[in-house]
Amino acid sequence: MEFGLTDKLCKKIKLDTLQRPEEQEAAFCWEVNFDIAFRKMIIFIVNASSRFAVIAYGISPGDLRKNLPGIAEGLIRQAMRDCIGIPETAIDAYFDAAGEAKLTKTHGKKAVGNMTRLMMDAPCWRVPVFTDIVYQDEMTDIANHEIFKDGPRDRDYRVVMEKMVDDLMRLGIISKEKRNMPRGASYAQLKQEVMKLQMGAEPSEDVAEYLRGGINESRWKHILTEDEAMELHNRLNELR
Structure with a gap:
């Protein structure tokens, strides 16, 4: 290389x-x-x-x-x-x-x-x-x-x-x-899923799995407030 x-x-x-x-x-x-x-x-x-x-x-x-x-x-x-x-x-x-x-x-x-x-x-x-x-x-x-x-x-x-x-x-x-392997969730997808979760909707299966797998916490600071992050965390735990 x-x-x-x-x-x-x-x-x-x-x-x-x-x-x-x-x-x-x-x-x-x-x-x-x-x-x-x-x-x-x-x-x-x-x-x-x-x-x-x-x-x-x-x-x-x-x-x-x-x-x-x-x-x-x-x-x-x-x-x-x-x-x-x-x-x-x-x-x-x-x-x-x-x-x-x-x-x-x-x-x-x-x-x-x-x-x-x-x-x-x-x-x-x-x-x-x-x-x-x-x-x-x-x-x-x-x-x-x-x-x-x-x-x-x-x-x-x-x-x-x-x-x-x-x-x-x-x-x-x-x-x-x-060839058609699943790709990681894009940033735009993740933001959409956050909105869905906050509204009580079910996330798409692949993105939910990606979210549950863990994401660098510093990234979420740019999308969510601390209260929103806690709400999202609790919502994801309910889906496990």
Whole structure:
């Protein structure tokens, strides 16, 4: 697996020289860049093949310099699990197939252009940066629902996360039977389910299971008041 770092990021984390990319399989290559929000770094990690993206906030330059591959792997694992619903065994198989992580230069103009476009689009989403959590689940979810042109024909448009699943199928990491695997509940879905629960309605089965599975509490602070959170907690307990 290769992580292609931009010159801007290398300068920020004080990395002097990087080798040229060698990996031929674009699905195992990721581009990494950053921007600044509230005086801290917001990291963009984008797959060179599918454009599957992970967005994180508040990681220090020093931590990235010491362990960028480990940090990136953890974030990618979380996005694959929460955003698409990839089974843990398939995620392990993907990283095993990708091999040892290396830091390299970026993987060409197209891959960098895709990442740059994502970074330009992100401010237009009108989504807040949650400064008390690292993995930006709402921004990551929106990025992976983006539609892009993936072929010469007018109708060759794809959703980013579907392209990622197709790459995993092509590599033999997941089977065709898992093509329509359930994905994690999106941020918008969760907000809708909160409203349903507060009104006494039954939640959809997959989202209810996701809610019961536990969510970073800091995330709910941006959706619910303390009383609402307690009410939701009690309602979920009734459904167990």
